[in-house]
Amino acid sequence: MSDERGDRPYLKRFLRGRRGGNIAPDDLAALEAAAQGEQTYRSRAIVVRAGSPVTNSTLLLEGFMCxxxxxxxxxxQLVAIHVPGDFVDLHGFPMGWLDHDIGTIGSVRVANWAHSALEEVLEHRPRLTRMMWFSTLLDAAMHREWVFRLGRLDAIGRVAHLLCELEVRLDMVGLAENGRYHLPLTQADLAEACGLTGVHVNRVLRSLRERELLLFRNNEVTILDKAALRALAEFDPMYLYGDPPDR
Amino acid sequence: MSDERGDRPYLKRFLRGRRGGNIAPDDLAALEAAAQGEQTYRSRAIVVRAGSPVTNSTLLLEGFMCxxxxxxxxxxQLVAIHVPGDFVDLHGFPMGWLDHDIGTIGSVRVANWAHSALEEVLEHRPRLTRMMWFSTLLDAAMHREWVFRLGRLDAIGRVAHLLCELEVRLDMVGLAENGRYHLPLTQADLAEACGLTGVHVNRVLRSLRERELLLFRNNEVTILDKAALRALAEFDPMYLYGDPPDR
DNA sequence: CGAAATCTTGAACAGCCTCAACTTTCGTGG
DNA sequence: CCACGAAAGTTGAGGCTGTTCAAGATTTCG
Known part of the structure; x- marks a missing residue:
């Protein structure tokens, strides 16, 4: 799965690790060929504004967006965090515009597809269309889990849950190792994702550190006790629709 | 828009009132023809279990589901409330199974489509496919707004926001009149949607009543001061992608 | 009509916020 | 390379919002 897309520089991480994420080679080639090329954005840039027409869609290659x-x-209030391999604004393809802003966290590298080109590629490729559709529904599933997180977990559970989610997602695309991963978020960013204040996130991180569950220092997360952390967070990666070995 | 689908008993409310919700007549006819027929469920029934394979999808005709x-x-934790015209588990079509449970609130009437039939209808109908895709992305947009609601609003804002959302959605499908609509939820149900306790929802409803913003009695919501309620809830229906006149 | 569900209200408590001050790290220009 | 300012992180004290627990009133439904 990881090697067979080595010659697809843009799509090599797209849907990687997902159950049913195997795209037929010709579909993959057609999609890859329709890309417009890549682009970079600096840190803390706004990429899409709520309400403005969206005419192309962006695949995140490197870095983090939200x-x-x-x-x-x-x-x-953050409503999603995106990692490499995610189509960050594919929602704009069927919708035409977006109800929220999209921005970068650190600096990023992305690839772009014009909606007109996407339309052409997908016109006679119902299977590929369903894969793209599937990828937007993964976002929906994560949104639902975020609703759960905010509605039912306390502060420590919320932070723990988010960091568990990111570990699994980054691991799927080869960017986590043994529960360690790079994450260029500030504590204030974490707070904005968890419906908390920065001050309280700081206390929560201290508590996680003192319980020897997790470290977050220098933009690096280290999960020390995955089982205990997941229990605390009521985290079950089922909703990420990963391949069974990744779960 | 409302009349031209009078002869489509199942789909007459599907995407009604949504910007870009005009489905070509032949697409509409083909979809309608592929339905398997209708069905009813009693109140408080579980319709789909998280994790179990989903082989058909359900359009809500009458009643409420969640x-x-x-x-x-x-x-x-409720992650969505569905009103007539919603495809409640269309997410299961590209996904194959669901990460959450689906149940009824009152008793309901639904129509069903086998996924195999859907696949056949959509195979050569990219436009219709995008409409169905769009309808699942409306769910995603609502999920995001729920994240915002839980992450950034206080108790009174959360309840007000939810009831504002339901007013707009029910109005789109002709089930609200002058800010009045039937809603068979208990206060405990509202609490489960808002990340609150039933006790506190009771106090919030009292406060909304005393401020003369909204009444909720006998399963009926009456919005007394829409502008003030929306201001309190920081509610802007933009995310519901309605036709401009409905906004 | 009676039982169960739902709604209502009160009192005490807990979790998270606010405000404020201070420390450490980061980034940039001299 | 160092110095400086800005950004990010840390900690404490006090207050408010929503929870918990409990009891009673009202409504619904078999």
């Missing part, structure tokens, strides 16, 4: 909404006071 | 997940203690 989707977010602001409340009246201007405080952000 | 999607939910349970925490370790057995407490529910």
């Amino acid at each position: 989707r977010y909404m602001d409340d009246r006071a201007g405080h952000r | 999607r939910y997940m349970d925490d370790r203690a057995g407490h529910r």
Whole structure:
């Protein structure tokens, strides 16, 4: 699975590790060929604004991006964090525009597809269309889990759950090793994803460290006790639709 | 828009009121013809279990349904509420199974499509496929708004926001009038959707009543001051992708 | 009509927030 | 390479929002 896409520089991580994520070689080649080329954005850049027309879609190749909404006071709520291999704004393809902003976290490298080109490629490829559809529904499944996280878990559970999710997703695309991964989020960013304040996230991280469950220092997460952390977070990666060996 | 589908008993409410929700007549006819017929479920029934294979998809014709997940203690978190015209488990078509349970709230009437029949209809209908895809992305947009609601609003804002959302969605399908609509939820159900306790939802409803913003009695919601309620809830229906006149 | 579910209210508590001050790290230009 | 300012992280004290527990009132439904 990881090698057979070595010659697909853009799509090599797309749907990697997902159950049913095997795309037929000709579909994959057609999609890869329709790309417009790659692009970079600097850290903390806004890539898509809520409400403005979206005419192309972006696959994240390197780095982290997020989707977010602001409340009246201007405080952000992150609604998604994207890792390499994610189509960050494919929702804009059937929708035409987006209800939220999309921005970068660190600096990123992305690939682009014009919607017109996508339409052409997908016109006679119902299987590939369903794969793309599937990939947007993975986002929906993560959204639901985030609703659960915010609605039912306390502060420590929320932070733990998010960091468990990222470990699995990064592991699927080969960017985590033994529960260690790079994560260029500030504590304030974590707070914006977890519906907490930065101050409280700081205390939560201290508690996780003191319980010897997890470390987060220098933009690096180290999970010390995965089983205990997952128990605390009520985390079950089922909703990520991974291949059985990855679960 | 509302009349031209009068002869489509199942689909007459599907994507009604949505921007870009105009389905070509032949697509609509083909989809309607592929339905397996209708079915009813009693109140508080479980329709789909998380993790079990889904081989058909369900369009809600009458009544209310919900999607939910349970925490370790057995407490529910609702992740979606469905109204007539919603394809409640279309996510199962590209996914094959679901990460959450689906149940009824009151008693309901639904129509069913076998996935094999759907596949056949959609095989050569990329436009219709994108409409179905779009309808699942409306769910995703609502999920995101629920994340925002739970992450950034206080108790009164959360309840107000949910009831604002349901007013718009029910109005789109002709089931709300002047801010009044039938809603067979208990206060405990509302609590499960808002990440609150039933006790506190009771106090919140009292506060909304005393502020003369909204009444909820006898399974009926009456919005008394829509502008003030929306302001309190930081509610903007943009994310529901409605036709401009409905916004 | 009676039982069960739902709604309502009160009192005490806990978790997270706010505000504030201080420390450490990062980034940039001299 | 160092110095400096800005950003990020850390810690404490006090307060508010929503929870928990409990009891009673009301409604629903068989």
